[in-house]
Amino acid sequence: MVIVQSRSSYTIGLSHCTSFTDRLYPNQDPTMDDSLAEDLKGICPTANTTATTMMDIRTPNKFANKYYIGLVNRQGLFTSDQDLYMDSRTRDIVTSFADDQTLFFDQFALSMIKMGQLSVLTGRKGEVRANCSIRNSDNHSYLTYMVEDDEESKSELR
Structure with missing residues (x-):
């Protein structure tokens, strides 16, 4: 699944404020949870700050399905992340991963196997x-x- 391959690394990691402040300034993205926006504005007081924040606010140092729970709660850090839940074509996948961590882990393992089978250009x-x-x-x-x-x-x- 593309969602697992491209976004599961976001369960652990940091992001620079400049990667998402367009969702905060000059106007808050209406798809972003208000409490998350206020927290992020505290970390990133201006659009061009050099600060960083965790990509997964719930379990920043643990590989888990909380990233998907955040999307369901409108707490995706990046527009492209939140769009996974907002888009009807991928909403059910996000919801299923949010509801079932074992399913997420199983799909992640399958995705890693698929990625390992790609031919790398050298x-x-x-x-x-x-x-x-x-x-x-x-x-x-x-x-x-x-x-x-x-x-x-x-x-x-x-």
């Missing part, structure tokens, strides 16, 4: 990104071929 076929969510622009082309196709490296992988 050498000149791959790209080391400066920002993992955006393809490199020409001014970051020095990152594209950081891994060389030399025989010694290939033999170490065998």
